[in-house]
Amino acid sequence: MYLFSTTGRPPGVPHSNGLSRAVPAFAAIFALSRAVPAFAAIFSLLQADPVFAQAASESGWFNADRTQALVLGIILTGAILLYVVLASAGRPLFIRKIAGLDTVEEAVGRATEMGKPILYVPGLNDMDEVQTIASMNLLGHLATIIAGYDSRLHVPVRKSLVMSVARETVQQSYLSAGRPDAYQEDDIHYVSDAQFAYAAAVDGIIVREKPAACFYLGGFYAESLILAETGNSIGAIQIAGTARPPQLPFFVAACDYTLIGEELFAASAYLSKEPRMLGSLKGQDAGKGIAIVFILAGSALATLYSVTGSETVREVSEIVLWLFR
Amino acid sequence: MRRRIPLIITFIIGVVLITGYFVTRGPFNTLYESFSDYFAIITVFAFILGGGSLLKIHLKRVSSRAADWPYSVVTLVAFLVTLVIGLFKVGNPGGMSGEILASGSWLRFMFDGVYNPLSATMFSLLAFFVASASYRAFRARTKEATILLSAALVILLGRTPVGAWMTAWMPESLAFLELPNLANWIMAWPNTAGQRAIMIGIALGVIATSLRIILGIERNYLGRGE
Numbered sequence: 001m002y003l004f005s006t007t008g009r010p011p012g013v014p015h016s017n018g019l020s021r022a023v024p025a026f027a028a029i030f031a032l033s034r035a036v037p038a039f040a041a042i043f044s045l046l047q048a049d050p051v052f053a054q055a056a057s058e059s060g061w062f063n064a065d066r067t068q069a070l071v072l073g074i075i076l077t078g079a080i081l082l083y084v085v086l087a088s089a090g091r092p093l094f095i096r097k098i099a100g101l102d103t104v105e106e107a108v109g110r111a112t113e114m115g116k117p118i119l120y121v122p123g124l125n126d127m128d129e130v131q132t133i134a135s136m137n138l139l140g141h142l143a144t145i146i147a148g149y150d151s152r153l154h155v156p157v158r159k160s161l162v163m164s165v166a167r168e169t170v171q172q173s174y175l176s177a178g179r180p181d182a183y184q185e186d187d188i189h190y191v192s193d194a195q196f197a198y199a200a201a202v203d204g205i206i207v208r209e210k211p212a213a214c215f216y217l218g219g220f221y222a223e224s225l226i227l228a229e230t231g232n233s234i235g236a237i238q239i240a241g242t243a244r245p246p247q248l249p250f251f252v253a254a255c256d257y258t259l260i261g262e263e264l265f266a267a268s269a270y271l272s273k274e275p276r277m278l279g280s281l282k283g284q285d286a287g288k289g290i291a292i293v294f295i296l297a298g299s300a301l302a303t304l305y306s307v308t309g310s311e312t313v314r315e316v317s318e319i320v321l322w323l324f325r
Numbered sequence: 326m327r328r329r330i331p332l333i334i335t336f337i338i339g340v341v342l343i344t345g346y347f348v349t350r351g352p353f354n355t356l357y358e359s360f361s362d363y364f365a366i367i368t369v370f371a372f373i374l375g376g377g378s379l380l381k382i383h384l385k386r387v388s389s390r391a392a393d394w395p396y397s398v399v400t401l402v403a404f405l406v407t408l409v410i411g412l413f414k415v416g417n418p419g420g421m422s423g424e425i426l427a428s429g430s431w432l433r434f435m436f437d438g439v440y441n442p443l444s445a446t447m448f449s450l451l452a453f454f455v456a457s458a459s460y461r462a463f464r465a466r467t468k469e470a471t472i473l474l475s476a477a478l479v480i481l482l483g484r485t486p487v488g489a490w491m492t493a494w495m496p497e498s499l500a501f502l503e504l505p506n507l508a509n510w511i512m513a514w515p516n517t518a519g520q521r522a523i524m525i526g527i528a529l530g531v532i533a534t535s536l537r538i539i540l541g542i543e544r545n546y547l548g549r550g551e
Contacts, residue, residue, distance in 0.1 A: 060350070061350055063346075080532070130535065141545070161368060164371065190374070190375035190378040197447075208393060226451055245523050261526045265527075265530030265534045269537070276542045280536060280542065
């Protein structure tokens with residue numbers, strides 16, 4: 001297995017300079033700036049506590065309208081970090097099976113047996129979208145598997161930055177799999193920024209090359225069904241995943257397996273089997289548990305108040321509502 | 326160090342940006358806009374990489390007479406013609422100082438007469454794909470598919486005048502069983518509940534992914550080599 005060293009790369013491997021690493025790093029940074037509002041997305045109905053707001057406005061530094069986001073953000077971040085620490089300490093964690101991800105290796109094996117390529121579509125978004133970063137992380141794992149099977153990976157992309165990141169990621173995966181010679185830079189190529197020009201080009205690739213497996217993982221819009229149905233028409237095994245709910249039904253109807261929302265973000269951690277990554281998955285589940293508890297508590301308190309009319313119950317339910325309002 | 330420095334930068338900027346979301350004063354509160362601007366600038370320059378890749382791949386296919394190479398000729402001609410007309414504003418009534426998509430310009434003609442119709446054609450294919458996908462999804466082969474089919478029928482009928490007409494005879498006490506009301510109920514309750522559950526999961530996934538990147542646990546996007 002080839003590893004990076006200060007003396008450079010193995011013979012025949014193009015040199016990867018610091019700039020090529022800086023591009024994905026910058027893209028990740030920008031994606032993080034998009035992720036910040038995600039803290040608020042879950043708690044999108046914000047409304048400040050008047051007492052807290054007054055105290056905060058006197059200091060003038062804290063945005064009191066985002067108090068709930070901060071409180072719940074700390075709770076959820078704490079839960080995730082707790083499980084990361086527990087996993088690092090060696091505590092075994094149960095992670096539920098994700099059928100779509102368990103099939104990845106089977107899909108690659110099938111493509112190898114058939115002597116056909118594997119198509120990977122990272123969606124329409126640029127690297128400023130967390131979905132695309134999740135897709136790139138998944139592409140890295142997939143490329144390692146593909147390199148081991150000696151299959152061909154074809155990645156048409158819509159954004160130049162995504163192309164740069166995908167090339168770097170796949171190249172490193174081939175390198176870590178000990179197959180740097182199998183990496184073909186031209187198999188990861190730019191197509192078009194225009195949505196339907198991109199869809200037409202990918203459709204053309206599907207029809208001409210007839211890939212044995214198609215992966216659609218990332219942010220998709222109206223072209224999702226056009227791609228998935230074309231892939232279905234050639235009999236390819238198809239695995240899709242997106243965090244855009246309007247496109248999920250189309251993928252469910254046309255693909256063999258669909259990663260629904262959070263599963264796309266969990267995919268990289270799930271495939272890596274790395275304890276700290278799995279710990280963050282468990283923390284995510286804990287976050288869902290917390291959300292369920294609050295939803296049930298809020299519903300129960302509101303019902304109880306409507307039955308009893310108790311002022312104490314009303315005040316407690318107001319606190320719960322304040323967090324999610 | 327080639328991995329460590331980007332990870333340190335990512336951690337610092339990630340923490341600063343999260344802080345900026347909660348802080349009302351500069352420079353924190355303007356960081357998001359600044360990074361958006363930086364990203365837009367980098368994206369413009371990155372297009373050179375994309376355009377270069379497009380030219381390289383298709384020129385290679387044409388020169389080696391690879392399978393379906395005539396398509397590559399079409400792509401190259403379309404790309405270069407659009408690029409030259411757009412860059413040099415060929416046929417633009419206002420010359421080099423005119424608006425890029427000025428009325429009567431060649432680029433405007435290409436946009437309205439070629440690009441838009443082609444895009445519309447691809448988009449229109451969606452109608453046929455929806456029909457074929459719906460046919461497969463709604464085949465009542467399992468209990469779940471039957472429920473899906475029933476819900477879809479109620480929604481489809483409830484959203485059309487035919488649905489209202491079919492159940493208009495119902496007495497006032499059974500008005501909730503009228504197809505438009507049933508369709509509204511499905512959309513407002515089961516559908517919204519499902520959508521919200523997915524949205525909560527997605528938000529948690531985004532938070533967990535962000536934390537993994539900020540803390541350097543997730544490094545795949547930087548490449549896997551050490």
